[in-house]
Amino acid sequence: MISANKLxxxxxxxxxxxxxxxxxxxxxxxxxxxxxxxxxxxxxxxxLINMTCGVFPQDGGQIFKDGxxxxxxxxxxxxxxxxxxxxxxxxxxSTLSVLENVLVAFPDQPGDEPWRIFGRAWKGVExxxxxxxxxxxxxxxxxxxxxRRADEIPFGSQKLLALxxxxxxxxDTLLLDETTTxxxxxxxxxxxxxxxxxxxxxxxxxxxxxxMDVVTDVADSVVVLHGTVIAQGTPQQVLHDEQVIREYLxxxxxx
Amino acid sequence: xDYFFFILSVICVxxxxxxxxxxxxxxxxxxxxxxxxxLAIGAYTAATLNILWxxxxxxxxxIAIIVTAVVAFASILPLLRLDAFYFGLSTLGLNIVITDVxxxxxxxxxxxxxxxxxxxxxLMTSSIxxxxxxxxxxxxxxxxxxxxxxxxxxxxxxxxxxxxDAIESVGKSAKRYRVTIWTISGGLAGLAGALYCTTLSYIxxxxxxxxxSFNLLVYIGFGGLASIxxxxxxxxxxxxxxxxxxxxxxxxxxxxxxxxxxxxxxxIFVMVFRRQGLVGKYDFRE
Numbered sequence: 001m002i003s004a005n006k007l008x009x010x011x012x013x014x015x016x017x018x019x020x021x022x023x024x025x026x027x028x029x030x031x032x033x034x035x036x037x038x039x040x041x042x043x044x045x046x047x048l049i050n051m052t053c054g055v056f057p058q059d060g061g062q063i064f065k066d067g068x069x070x071x072x073x074x075x076x077x078x079x080x081x082x083x084x085x086x087x088x089x090x091x092x093x094s095t096l097s098v099l100e101n102v103l104v105a106f107p108d109q110p111g112d113e114p115w116r117i118f119g120r121a122w123k124g125v126e127x128x129x130x131x132x133x134x135x136x137x138x139x140x141x142x143x144x145x146x147x148r149r150a151d152e153i154p155f156g157s158q159k160l161l162a163l164x165x166x167x168x169x170x171x172d173t174l175l176l177d178e179t180t181t182x183x184x185x186x187x188x189x190x191x192x193x194x195x196x197x198x199x200x201x202x203x204x205x206x207x208x209x210x211x212m213d214v215v216t217d218v219a220d221s222v223v224v225l226h227g228t229v230i231a232q233g234t235p236q237q238v239l240h241d242e243q244v245i246r247e248y249l250x251x252x253x254x255x
Numbered sequence: 256x257d258y259f260f261f262i263l264s265v266i267c268v269x270x271x272x273x274x275x276x277x278x279x280x281x282x283x284x285x286x287x288x289x290x291x292x293x294l295a296i297g298a299y300t301a302a303t304l305n306i307l308w309x310x311x312x313x314x315x316x317x318i319a320i321i322v323t324a325v326v327a328f329a330s331i332l333p334l335l336r337l338d339a340f341y342f343g344l345s346t347l348g349l350n351i352v353i354t355d356v357x358x359x360x361x362x363x364x365x366x367x368x369x370x371x372x373x374x375x376x377x378l379m380t381s382s383i384x385x386x387x388x389x390x391x392x393x394x395x396x397x398x399x400x401x402x403x404x405x406x407x408x409x410x411x412x413x414x415x416x417x418x419x420d421a422i423e424s425v426g427k428s429a430k431r432y433r434v435t436i437w438t439i440s441g442g443l444a445g446l447a448g449a450l451y452c453t454t455l456s457y458i459x460x461x462x463x464x465x466x467x468s469f470n471l472l473v474y475i476g477f478g479g480l481a482s483i484x485x486x487x488x489x490x491x492x493x494x495x496x497x498x499x500x501x502x503x504x505x506x507x508x509x510x511x512x513x514x515x516x517x518x519x520x521x522x523i524f525v526m527v528f529r530r531q532g533l534v535g536k537y538d539f540r541e
């Protein structure tokens with residue numbers, strides 16, 4: 001299958017013990033763009049991320065990454081396909097420092113093999129990773145917290161840290177679960193700039209988001225999930241869709 | 256003076272074993288209750304090779320490390336699916352199985368009821384040189400462990416301990432870290448076992464009962480989890496304390512139980528008031 005979509009979902013179906021989460025979910029995530037996935041709580045947005053990253057299998061349908069169908073993917077194997085994600089409930093490495101949290105994620109780490117730690121070879125790479133990590137933290141306003149334990153920084157900051165960690169993996173596709181939730185309004189623009197910069201680098205982003213201002217600001221396209229895909233298109237089209245307003249938004253957002 | 260060297264050798268052996276245990280519990284988040292089982296395998300490997308097959312004692316040390324590491328590697332594979340509590344319980348079982356096997360092959364194999372008459376190389380027959388060799392190997396173990404935990408590997412290991420799901424999300428297999436650190440820890444316990452032989456004139460399976468695994472937990476709990484220094488301080492201070500008790504004038508039938516009770520009280524005290532131990536960097540939550 002050849003397509004301009006980085007990720008493609010076809011007829012995806014998921015239930016938990018007879019409880020239907022969603023059915024007939026089909027949409028594409030175009031390469032190099034930001035696609036927002038929105039919908040009410042329980043619509044299965046995080047479930048869809050978990051399925052994409054191999055945490056649990058779909059009950060039906062297909063997922064394609066770069067035209068290749070994902071089958072029997074393990075959670076640790078998702079990154080081999082250049083897929084990285086954040087978690088709704090953050091999951092930072094609590095006892096590691098903020099900087100260490102980012103350093104763990106770099107793909108090139110010779111010192112991560114126990115039999116290679118005694119050479120000096122890994123130290124140069126480590127230094128490079130450290131500089132790169134500090135740049136991510138600066139752009140997200142976390143540089144001053146670099147030395148603090150990750151569980152001591154506020155929840156909103158942990159969300160940003162998780163974004164920095166996923167970015168550090170170098171994956172070409174990022175699945176971001178509610179990055180701005182719990183973040184004070186004044187720091188949202190940092191996230192928007194960060195996401196735009198990722199897009200400018202050519203990365204593809206699937207953004208689960210509840211903040212419609214964020215969606216209208218950065219998303220190239222929007223998919224609305226509620227049992228199935230009830231609307232998709234540009235933010236302009238979707239946020240004026242009558243069904244979307246009735247079932248999810250409750251009011252008209254100016255896009 | 257020989258007694259003094261003997262106590263220092265014992266402290267060295269328990270320091271190595273405490274490091275091995277702290278690597279898996281403190282840094283790897285794997286609750287082991289049976290590491291003394293690996294100490295037994297190291298000790299029996301070295302003693303059997305030396306006493307029954309007359310292998311030079313120096314050569315038995317690396318062999319004991321390899322054999323124990325292999326047993327550790329094989330033993331963790333079936334345990335990986337288990338959660339913290341069941342994992343811990345299984346390791347306790349492993350300790351009992353190891354000592355039971357050693358005990359029950361007794362009637363058939365010479366040595367299982369007990370091995371004595373270690374044939375040490377000339378240098379190691381002098382108690383001060385023996386201590387020097389043991390202390391040097393202990394220092395080497397401390398150095399290697401320290402290098403290991405401060406490397407990117409050690410960082411990923413702690414990250415895996417904190418959040419196994421999240422370490423997978425950055426493309427690293429939690430299983431790989433668990434198996435690796437468990438195997439390394441097994442090798443170190445094997446080293447401790449081989450050296451332990453030299454401090455005893457006689458080894459038999461009862462020396463390695465799981466009650467000694469309890470002491471080990473007290474050592475690292477008191478010294479501090481996820482701390483190299485804590486793994487040294489814990490056994491050192493507590494062994495010195497235990498020996499001091501013996502010179503307190505109590506008869507040995509009394510001082511033994513008193514020591515065990517004080518250890519138990521100390522453990523409770525540490526858990527309640529200072530869970531990270533003396534110099535620890537982690538408290539085992541979940």
